Each structure stands twice: as structure tokens, then as C-alpha cells.
Amino acid sequence: MYPKPQPSLTPNTYAYESGPMVKATGFREYDARWLFEKEINLMGIQALGMGIGTMIHRMGKKPEIVTGHDFRGYSASIKMALVTGLMAAGVKVNDIGLALSPMAYFAQFALDVPCVAMVTASHNDNGWTGVKMGVNRPMTFGPDEMTKLKEIVLNADFELRDGGGYRFVENFPEVYIKDLTDRPKLTRKLKVVCACGNGTAGAFAPRVLRELGCEVVELDTELDHTFPKYNPNPEDLEMLHAMRDAVLASGADVGLGFDGDGDRCGVVDNHGEEIFADKVGVMLARDLSKLYPNSTFVVDVKSTGLFATDPELIKNGVKADYWKTGHSYMKRRVNESGALVGFEKSGHYFFNKPVGRGYDDGLVSAIAVLDMLDRSPDKSMADLKDALPKTWSSPTMSPHCADEAKYGIVEQVVKHFEDAKAKGEPVTGQPIRDLVTVNGVRVTTEDGSWGLVRASSNKPELVVVVESPVSEARMREMFHAVDAVLRTHPEVGAYNQTI
Known part of the structure; x- marks a missing residue:
């Protein structure tokens, strides 16, 4: 029986090298991201592979998967740990090697393979790793699948079986490049x-x-x-x-x-x-x-x-x-x-x-x-x-907020603006024309200026964006109004960039 992953282990110890470590917050809404060696170790990655393989079988999908890795100093070793977990769960692995994420998605079609697990931390800083995965091309996992995967991995609820295998797909980038340029x-x-x-x-x-x-x-x-x-x-x-x-x-x-x-x-x-x-x-x-x-x-x-x-x-x-x-x-x-x-x-x-x-x-x-x-x-x-x-738009601005706190903060910000709209209270001196709460809150004032606050799905951050069709000054007013609400929460830290 595979050991149950621990939320934290001290590096350079017997325990760290002989058991899986997987921090629960690494399971995001639609992919997985961890700080490698601080939040997940190689045995934790292996456990993740077993979890993905277990899900493939339970969802009734053909147990065959495409995998690849991005260009980070540790991504190849992480991919191979993932591969051993997938194989232990009875999954046949098609490894396309160093790849772009869309190259792995394309491989699902070109190789007629239903599942994908691409090892990448995308644009995150060095030190991060992660996996983008799916079992129903061209879709990738959403919150329901990620919740099930999290439960399987953290509870070591694996179904290990024979039938796994590995093959390296040679020169696959040539197939991808030909598809784009033919x-x-x-x-x-x-x-x-x-x-x-x-x-x-x-x-x-x-x-x-x-x-x-x-x-x-x-x-x-x-x-x-x-x-x-x-x-x-x-x-x-x-x-x-x-x-x-x-x-x-x-x-x-x-x-x-x-x-x-x-x-x-x-x-x-x-x-x-x-x-x-x-x-x-x-x-x-x-x-x-x-x-x-x-x-x-x-x-x-x-x-x-x-x-x-x-x-x-x-x-x-x-x-x-x-x-x-x-x-x-x-x-x-x-x-x-x-x-x-x-x-x-x-x-x-x-x-x-x-x-x-x-x-x-x-x-x-x-x-x-x-x-x-x-x-x-x-x-x-x-x-x-x-x-x-003409409109005046901000870049995406991200104030730091711990993974454990960010969703609760956003709920409170949503409630703040819902209450303001219900009471007829203005934002930047104007009535609220519209609220969209499908993902955080997007508050739009009478002149079309708007501000958004949501939780980042892959980093310990919030996401803030503002825009005005009227003027740069109105865009800045909207930012200050949104930021003023965030500043009532001490858990919200400094921005990565601001206007």
C-alpha cells in the first residue's frame, strides 16, 4: 500500500526521501501548481500520477495518456516521477519529450490518445512546477475533476494495477510544426x-x-x-x-x-x-x-x-x-x-x-x-x-493574498458591492449599473467604467483589472475605489504591478 501523502516534510531528512509530500493548496481550480521541494517532492509527484491514473479508470476512459515537459531545470525529472505513478496505475504513457502545452494537446488528436498530463508551471517563477491535465480532448480538468483528484491523492485512494507502459514518441515536434505550417x-x-x-x-x-x-x-x-x-x-x-x-x-x-x-x-x-x-x-x-x-x-x-x-x-x-x-x-x-x-x-x-x-x-x-x-x-x-x-485599460494587477485566505476575501468583496448596489450607494460617485459575479465581482458604473476583483486560480494572489471608456482619470478612480475595498482586509498585500 502506498503511503498517505503528508502536507509538509523537512527536506534532507529520512522522512522527506521515503514518503510523499503534497500540499493541498497545490490543487487549483483547473490545474495543479506547487513550489517544488517546498510543497511537493518527487514521491508526491509519483502519487499525483497514481491519482490521475486512478481517475482515468474510474471515469471509464481508455487508459492511455500523452505527457511532455517544459524547459525548466527540474521538469524532466518531475515528468518521469509522474510517469512512474501513471504506469503503476495501469496507464500507457506516450512521452513527447520537451514540448509546449498546446503540442501536448495536439498530440491527443495526432496520436489518437484521450488523456493528457503536461508538466509545466507556465509563466510562474522558477521554483514552481505543475501539471495541466485532462481526459476528454480538447478539455482540461475543471473544479469537479480537480476536487476528486485532490481527494484521491491526499487520501492515497489509489487503484494500482498491471497494464501500464511507456514509449517515447520520437521527433513529435516535426508533426506539430507541419500541422501549423502546411x-x-x-x-x-x-x-x-x-x-x-x-x-x-x-x-x-x-x-x-x-x-x-x-x-x-x-x-x-x-x-x-x-x-x-x-x-x-x-x-x-x-x-x-x-x-x-x-x-x-x-x-x-x-x-x-x-x-x-x-x-x-x-x-x-x-x-x-x-x-x-x-x-x-x-x-x-x-x-x-x-x-x-x-x-x-x-x-x-x-x-x-x-x-x-x-x-x-x-x-x-x-x-x-x-x-x-x-x-x-x-x-x-x-x-x-x-x-x-x-x-x-x-x-x-x-x-x-x-x-x-x-x-x-x-x-x-x-x-x-x-x-x-x-x-x-x-x-x-x-x-x-x-x-x-477608445478605452483606457489597466494591465492585470495582482496583490499578494495567501491561498488559504484569497477565496474568503473575494466573497467579502462581492458582498460589499452587492450590498452597495442594493442600497443604491455610488461607486466613484456614480450609480452601479451592473454586477457580474460569475467569477469574483465585476462592478460597472453608469458611464461604463468597471473594475474586477477575483482570486487567482494558480498563485497566492488576487486579480484586479479596471477599464473606462471615458478617460484615464476615470480608470484610475475606479482602481482607487476597488483598492480601497481591498485595503480593508489586512491579508491583502502588495501588488506585483499597478497603473
Whole structure:
């Protein structure tokens, strides 16, 4: 019988090396994230593999899985510990090696395998590890599955059986790259900055863009798991500013930046100005709704209100469906609703048929941006951005808040604004026009300015976003109003970045 995981063990001790450690808070809403060696050890990862394998059997799925790992110094060893757990639970493992998360999702289709477990901490700082997993392509686990997995692992409720196996799938990146590039080349000659933050995408993205016909200016594409300059996160202003400088220095038409596991893409225009991913989504929705009128686009609650108010989208019959933030929530909503695309402010885009297969892939997103430029030969990226109605938006801002406290704090913030609306109390001197509480709270005032507070699903943080269609001053007023509510809770710490 496999030992029951402990919530904490002291490193460099007998107990640490002879039993599993798994901190319960690592089981997030739609994936798993831990600080390696502090919150989970290799035997804990093995237990996680046994748990995933046990779930596969209990859910009646074919016991076969795709796995891969991102470019961190410890990810390969973590993957192999996961593999031993999967095999012990009677699962056949198809290992595609060093990979992007969307490459693993693609492998489910290309290899006809139902399940996936991709070892990645995405854009988290070094020291973090995690797994993105699912058993029903193209979906990944949501809260129900993650709760069941957590119970199985923490209670050591494993069903170990024979039948497991392992094979390494050679040269799988070639299959993935061919799938992306086996199409007509772009007709427009585009110079593109390809920024990878020394993360995994650096091994694949420059080649894909070149094979599409782009002139590529590489920025931090050398793989280096120490991330010497900044974390590969295209929502991070440090990475966006590096992209800006490279675009201006090279005279590029656009800058495209990829996160640590390649499922997100950030954009800088030809003037070096970053375009937040939700605004890029509006631009893509405009482009695609001309080809596919009357489409539905799923949009996360952090995103701009333009999806519902943009005159061009209204003219093309677009329906905006605002939904929960998080790649698993968005992916499921897109697939179950038949929406054409799901757009998330973090840069996760979910292109459904006929554009994609329903999962998030930063390179598919990049290709969609390039195709949009190709279909607008007389317009620059800045021209397309400037054609949108003007709004003033913040980046995603994340004040620290412990995993054990963050959901309770958000519940209290939701109640604060619900009570204010019920009593007719103003926010920033204006009546509350609308509250969306599907994921935290999004409070919108009479003039359309809004602020969002929600709990981060993968880090000990809250998430704050504000926007105004009126002025920068109104955006800042909304931020101060939201922050004032958060400051009544001493558990809420400093922001990672603010406006």
C-alpha cells in the first residue's frame, strides 16, 4: 500500500526521501501548481500520477495518456516521477519529450490518445512546477475533476494495477510544426519580432513564423531555464517593454511574445505599443466575424467591454458571452456552446472549428494575428488598433493574498458591492449599473467604467483589472475605489504591478 501523502516534510531528512509530500493548496481550480521541494517532492509527484491514473479508470476512459515537459531545470525529472505513478496505475504513457502545452494537446488528436498530463508551471517563477491535465480532448480538468483528484491523492485512494507502459514518441515536434505550417504562405511580407523570454517556445516559434513566410527578429529565443532577464509572460510589462524596444530597433511590423509553455501570445504593434490581449481579441473578432458573421465569442470577465459595445461587432451580428476566467472554464464554454473563439485577457485564445481544435495555442493565436494583417494589406497593426473605440485599460494587477485566505476575501468583496448596489450607494460617485459575479465581482458604473476583483486560480494572489471608456482619470478612480475595498482586509498585500 502506498503511503498517505503528508502536507509538509523537512527536506534532507529520512522522512522527506521515503514518503510523499503534497500540499493541498497545490490543487487549483483547473490545474495543479506547487513550489517544488517546498510543497511537493518527487514521491508526491509519483502519487499525483497514481491519482490521475486512478481517475482515468474510474471515469471509464481508455487508459492511455500523452505527457511532455517544459524547459525548466527540474521538469524532466518531475515528468518521469509522474510517469512512474501513471504506469503503476495501469496507464500507457506516450512521452513527447520537451514540448509546449498546446503540442501536448495536439498530440491527443495526432496520436489518437484521450488523456493528457503536461508538466509545466507556465509563466510562474522558477521554483514552481505543475501539471495541466485532462481526459476528454480538447478539455482540461475543471473544479469537479480537480476536487476528486485532490481527494484521491491526499487520501492515497489509489487503484494500482498491471497494464501500464511507456514509449517515447520520437521527433513529435516535426508533426506539430507541419500541422501549423502546411498551408499557403502569407502574401504580405511581414517582419516579426519573436519574443520567448528564454522559455520553451524559443525552440519552435521562430521556425514556425519563418515557414509561414515572415522575416523573423529573434528576441530571447535561446532556451535558458534560469530565465535570466524576466519570466516568459506576455502579460508582464517587463517582457512587453523588451518587445517594444526590439520592434522599434528593427522596424518590425509586429512583436509576438510567447509565455513559458507556449499557450499564450502577447502583441506589440509597429509603433512599439503593447496591445492588451483582450483588445487584440476585439481586433481578431472584427476580422473573423467578417468571414463568419453572427458568431458567438466567449470572453472572460477580465476583458474589455468592447466585445459587447463595438459597433463593428454589433454590425456583424456578434454575440459576446462573458464567462469565468481560466483556461479550463473558457475551453469548456467554447466547446459546449459552439462559439467560434474564446478570448481571455491573459492571452489564452481558444479557436474552435474551422479555425482550430478548441484548445489554447499561442502559435495558432500568432498565426491568426498574421492572417488578419495579411487580409488588411493597407493597414498596420497600429491602424487596426486605432480603429477600435477608445478605452483606457489597466494591465492585470495582482496583490499578494495567501491561498488559504484569497477565496474568503473575494466573497467579502462581492458582498460589499452587492450590498452597495442594493442600497443604491455610488461607486466613484456614480450609480452601479451592473454586477457580474460569475467569477469574483465585476462592478460597472453608469458611464461604463468597471473594475474586477477575483482570486487567482494558480498563485497566492488576487486579480484586479479596471477599464473606462471615458478617460484615464476615470480608470484610475475606479482602481482607487476597488483598492480601497481591498485595503480593508489586512491579508491583502502588495501588488506585483499597478497603473
